[in-house]
Amino acid sequence: MKIETVVNAEIELLTAIKKSDVLALDTILHDDLLFNMPDGQTITKEFDLQAYRSGKMKIDSLEASDQIVNIIENTAVVAVTVSLKGTYDATAINGVFKYIRVWKKSGKNLKVIAGSCVQLA
Template sequence: MMSTISFAQSKEEKAVASQVELLRKAMVDADKASLEKVANEKLSYGHSGGKIEDKTAFVSNIVSGKSDFVSIDLSDQTIAISGNTAIVRHTLTAETNDNGVAGHVKLYVLLVWSKEGSQWKLLARQAVKVPA
């Protein structure tokens, strides 16, 4: 489920929101082709525990099940665009099954998207745990 403020969205904000949804679905489905398509070659993917992955590690950890998202729900999403850069913030609530171990995460996520030609690509991501 993705919630956005649809009445205030520009064409570019809608394009970014649809890329965020594509990323969410690709992470749940462990869809290698979609993950590779949505990610910038210089992706810097920061986990809430401090681990940083490049594009290759991000894609392979999702596809291999090392990072396995059973479900991902996004809420409180905001999108701000400045030129060819978009900043997306949201709260991610997910059921996980990393390496076969069931878990639950709630994170604040910052995504930085870069427009390449007509396509928005994920350039950076940083997550922090929501304080209990």
Template sequence: MDETKIIAFEERLRTAMLSSNVEVLDELIAEDLIFVNHFGQILSKETDIEAHRSGNLKITGIDILDQRIRLLDMLAVTVTRVTLTGTFGTPFEGEFCYTRVWQYRIGKWQIVSGHCSSVT
């Protein structure tokens, strides 16, 4: 496995988040996703995508500050520190750190788990 493939998937995810492209998000996120947001809430794939689909979440900027990738058998773990701007009911801006677990299964890479922390 090559780290550049995971970087490309992360960039595809970033672009889909910025444009609220639910088709691409649906492709990249596993059906059994477990995601913990920066409030400690556990979200499903449907909850995550619905925020984009409904227009409730609009991300206007994702600037990558640092990214680290750990390759394992059929898994990749990414830790990405970003500056994030957008609206979710009200405008927000801040620095966040995302950890994502990508798994290769059924012939494709998908996010099976993720966590977001606010950086203070």
């Protein structure tokens, strides 16, 4: 696995999030994904997809910075800072978040198998 492959996968993921592209997210997220939200809630792939599918999750802007990629055998761990503006269920989301995502080779694709996010500002 190459760092540039992981960086490109991250770009695909962020683009899918910005566009609420459920089909792309369905491909990128592993079926057994677990993700910890800033409020401590652990969500699944289906929960995440449903948030976009239903229109509850709307992203107005998203900018990533300070990306660190570590490759460990056939797994990659990405830490990234994301400045985010949008709404979830009509509640404003506005802030800077630190994400950690775990990518694993699954078949011929990289998939997100786990992640977590904390709010910085």
